[in-house]
Amino acid sequence: MPGKWDWLKDELRASGLAGATPLVIRFISGRLRGADDLAKCALCPNMCRHACPVGIVDGRETTSPAGKTRAALLLRQGRLQPTLENVSPLYTCLSCNACSVWCPFGFSVADLVRPVKEKAAGGGSIFKEFREVFENLEKHGYVYGEPKREDSGLHGDLLYLRGCTLREKQPGVAEKAEHVLEELGYRPFTIDEACCGIPAYNLGNTRLFKRVAEKQAEKINSSGAGIIVASCPSCVYAYRVLYPKHGVKINAEVNHVAEFLEGRLKGFKGEGRVVIHNPCKLAFALGKPKALYNTLSSVEGLTVREPRRSGGETFCCGYGGSAVPRLNPQLARRIALERGVELTEEAETIVTACPTCKLAFESNGFKVLDVMELLHSFTSG
Amino acid sequence: MPSAVAWPENTFEVQEIVKTAYGNSIPVYAFGGGSGVLGGTVPEKGGIVVDLKRMRSIRLNEEDMVVEAEAGVNGYYLEKYLNSKGYTLGHIPQSIYVSTLGGWIATKATGQFSTKYGGIEDMVLGLEAVLPWGSAVTLPPHPRTSTGPDLRRLFIGSEGVLGIVTRAWLKTCILPEERVLLSYVSETFEEALESVRRILKRGAKPAVVRVYDEVETKRHFYMFEEAYGRIMTVIVVEGDSGIAGAERRIVEEEFRGRMLGEEPVKHWLETRFMVKEASEFAPLGVVFDTIEVSVGWSRAMSLYRSLVEAVRAVKGTLFASAHASHFYPQGVCFYFTFAGVPRGNPEKYYNDVWEAAMKTTFENGGSISHHHGVGRQRRSWLKNELGPAFNLLKKVKTALDDKGVMNPGNMGL
Numbered sequence: 001m002p003g004k005w006d007w008l009k010d011e012l013r014a015s016g017l018a019g020a021t022p023l024v025i026r027f028i029s030g031r032l033r034g035a036d037d038l039a040k041c042a043l044c045p046n047m048c049r050h051a052c053p054v055g056i057v058d059g060r061e062t063t064s065p066a067g068k069t070r071a072a073l074l075l076r077q078g079r080l081q082p083t084l085e086n087v088s089p090l091y092t093c094l095s096c097n098a099c100s101v102w103c104p105f106g107f108s109v110a111d112l113v114r115p116v117k118e119k120a121a122g123g124g125s126i127f128k129e130f131r132e133v134f135e136n137l138e139k140h141g142y143v144y145g146e147p148k149r150e151d152s153g154l155h156g157d158l159l160y161l162r163g164c165t166l167r168e169k170q171p172g173v174a175e176k177a178e179h180v181l182e183e184l185g186y187r188p189f190t191i192d193e194a195c196c197g198i199p200a201y202n203l204g205n206t207r208l209f210k211r212v213a214e215k216q217a218e219k220i221n222s223s224g225a226g227i228i229v230a231s232c233p234s235c236v237y238a239y240r241v242l243y244p245k246h247g248v249k250i251n252a253e254v255n256h257v258a259e260f261l262e263g264r265l266k267g268f269k270g271e272g273r274v275v276i277h278n279p280c281k282l283a284f285a286l287g288k289p290k291a292l293y294n295t296l297s298s299v300e301g302l303t304v305r306e307p308r309r310s311g312g313e314t315f316c317c318g319y320g321g322s323a324v325p326r327l328n329p330q331l332a333r334r335i336a337l338e339r340g341v342e343l344t345e346e347a348e349t350i351v352t353a354c355p356t357c358k359l360a361f362e363s364n365g366f367k368v369l370d371v372m373e374l375l376h377s378f379t380s381g
Numbered sequence: 382m383p384s385a386v387a388w389p390e391n392t393f394e395v396q397e398i399v400k401t402a403y404g405n406s407i408p409v410y411a412f413g414g415g416s417g418v419l420g421g422t423v424p425e426k427g428g429i430v431v432d433l434k435r436m437r438s439i440r441l442n443e444e445d446m447v448v449e450a451e452a453g454v455n456g457y458y459l460e461k462y463l464n465s466k467g468y469t470l471g472h473i474p475q476s477i478y479v480s481t482l483g484g485w486i487a488t489k490a491t492g493q494f495s496t497k498y499g500g501i502e503d504m505v506l507g508l509e510a511v512l513p514w515g516s517a518v519t520l521p522p523h524p525r526t527s528t529g530p531d532l533r534r535l536f537i538g539s540e541g542v543l544g545i546v547t548r549a550w551l552k553t554c555i556l557p558e559e560r561v562l563l564s565y566v567s568e569t570f571e572e573a574l575e576s577v578r579r580i581l582k583r584g585a586k587p588a589v590v591r592v593y594d595e596v597e598t599k600r601h602f603y604m605f606e607e608a609y610g611r612i613m614t615v616i617v618v619e620g621d622s623g624i625a626g627a628e629r630r631i632v633e634e635e636f637r638g639r640m641l642g643e644e645p646v647k648h649w650l651e652t653r654f655m656v657k658e659a660s661e662f663a664p665l666g667v668v669f670d671t672i673e674v675s676v677g678w679s680r681a682m683s684l685y686r687s688l689v690e691a692v693r694a695v696k697g698t699l700f701a702s703a704h705a706s707h708f709y710p711q712g713v714c715f716y717f718t719f720a721g722v723p724r725g726n727p728e729k730y731y732n733d734v735w736e737a738a739m740k741t742t743f744e745n746g747g748s749i750s751h752h753h754g755v756g757r758q759r760r761s762w763l764k765n766e767l768g769p770a771f772n773l774l775k776k777v778k779t780a781l782d783d784k785g786v787m788n789p790g791n792m793g794l
Binding site: 102 | 388414415435437453455456458478479599603604655657660663666667700722724
């Protein structure tokens with residue numbers, strides 16, 4: 001079979017210009033990678049704009065996906081000074097990675113701009129809105145300040161991790177999740193868990209992320225757990241993808257609840273009609289766009305609806321990525337409202353599998369349940 | 382650079398901006414997805430850019446099969462909305478992920494499925510526009526109307542020089558029940574074009590027809606060895622199964638070439654939005670662009686051959702190639718691609734290629750733009766294209782925009 005670039009080699013020969021294009025020759029023969037990824041993205045006409053919740057709802061060029069990478073490129077080249085105003089577009093990103101699905105190169109804008117954010121943050125360009133998070137993580141390893149001490153069970157066959165938001169804001173969900181896991185025949189236990197560190201990672205402080213990650217990994221590994229089930233898809237992403245990238249090891253097999261339950265709900269009976277909001281981290285970063293749908297579809301008697309933008313085209317709730325709800329809460333709210341309205345066209349009750357998504361919809365007046373809350377309502381408990 | 386950017390959220394806010402601009406003789410540039418390739422929204426004289434992307438409400442009237450949408454709605458968002466209700470607009474330009482409804486109307490755009498569904502001008506039933514002095518005018522949607530000159534057409538393709546389109550009512554179609562994928566290999570470009578002409582003469586309207594010349598067949602379909610160095614044609618027939626079945630039969634009866642099956646069409650469907658050239662080749666010092674023109678059947682091959690030859694003759698050109706991308710019983714749109722590595726000034730090389738292409742188009746009786754519009758890149762040739770009618774356009778512009786505030790300089794106006 002002819003090669004991808006054979007046509008161009010033929011044309012170069014015919015034009016007699018092969019000698020005038022050493023870079024092209026090296027590129028098509030695989031000896032040159034071409035422009036670096038950030039520049040490639042910055043040169044793109046925004047072919048992922050439609051998938052970016054910020055791009056769609058904010059509607060500004062500066063915060064469009066390629067707008068962010070253009071700003072990052074100019075900062076990297078020193079053509080823009082790393083002032084807070086100039087770095088703010090880089091933080092107007094939900095880190096949902098929806099862009100990567102549509103990118104011909106598979107780029108994630110959040111990943112492309114991260115080194116520029118880190119450099120700017122290292123030079124002191126840190127928003128005051130982030131300082132509290134950093135201080136809490138430094139001091140307590142927990143986003144919300146000093147956590148309440150808890151007795152660790154350390155007994156059971158499955159470690160259930162809640163994540164900071166669920167532990168702090170939605171403790172009832174955790175109890176229900178444990179009950180559901182028990183109903184399914186497991187003996188879940190919890191630990192006095194700390195933060196996975198992902199807020200620091202999202203906010204451009206990778207050094208802090210690594211320190212928090214090491215402590216958290218130590219706690220998790222010392223529990224002796226072989227299987228972990230977590231309610232927060234961002235935590236799972238951190239444990240499964242980011243930790244290994246940064247040399248931190250979790251010994252256990254890590255699962256998100258939606259993927260863990262897939263195929264385990266045979267005989268589970270329910271009722272009513274719900275619409276699912278697929279968390280972006282689960283769909284894109286963990287590559288499980290159908291996990292929540294498959295899980296709930298297996299509940300007998302439950303009608304599960306999907307919104308217009310579903311599965312691999314899900315739309316972030318607006319509160320992801322740690323930065324937007326802190327720097328631009330109005331934008332976060334507008335995105336949540338847009339998504340909430342779209343979801344409730346299908347059913348009154350939204351079901352999701354992410355504490356942040358639940359928080360986003362709940363705080364904007366929508367009726368929303370975590371998947372474990374819904375399942376718990378179908379159990380005898 | 383503009384002095385200001387505004388993000389209105391409704392027509393009233395657009396009116397307020399335009400009134401202020403008019404009152405102070407400040408230029409105004411309507412802006413959508415920014416995917417135009419001819420600089421039609423470049424604020425070359427400073428002023429206010431009116432970014433319409435926050436105006437994106439959609440309302441579907443299923444009984445009338447009409448969708449009402451604001452100008453800033455993203456193309457893919459609109460199509461996806463319609464699909465979820467069982468409809469399609471049938472307007473699928475390569476820019477659909479980026480572009481907006483307002484941009485489609487402003488540039489008189491067309492999409493990949495145009496042979497069946499038509500261009501945007503065939504879809505717009507009504508529209509609302511803000512005029513240069515800030516008043517809004519609504520031309521309501523009707524299935525057809527015989528009430529004087531069609532004022533909607535005044536705004537379709539007006540590229541922001543006569544006003545700002547803020548809302549439109551568009552025809553919708555039922556999502557196709559059946560989709561048939563067909564592909565053929567031909568020995569010559571002419572032979573393949575002739576086959577398509579016969580199909581259209583019989584009244585069949587395949588949604589997609591694309592015929593690639595030898596270079597582009599090698600470039601886009603290199604994995605299909607049987608086609609390498611020959612001519613690839615991909616065809617999509619879709620619609621009600623009865624109609625699609627009849628159209629398929631006509632295609633199969635009239636196309637003289639070797640059938641290659643569904644795979645090349647699937648490959649095209651999967652890769653048609655992968656725009657990588659600017660990212661990959663611009664940093665290597667390659668000047669890369671596309672030029673689309675239209676021409677009647679009688680001079681189609683002559684225009685194709687002479688234009689490729691004319692571009693290749695510009696010093697520094699690496700390649701020039703084309704595919705026929707849109708078809709009519711009367712003629713065809715050729716979509717040329719060129720790349721070059723100029724020794725001297727890249728801008729000069731770029732303009733020389735454009736000059737050669739436009740000149741050749743005129744010599745062969747073609748139109749210098751099929752669907753990208755005029756913008757700033759093509760403005761110097763518009764006068765030649767329109768002849769004395771250019772003065773008519775200028776008079777219309779002056780009558781509507783006496784202060785010249787709407788996108789000044791665009792289209793040479």
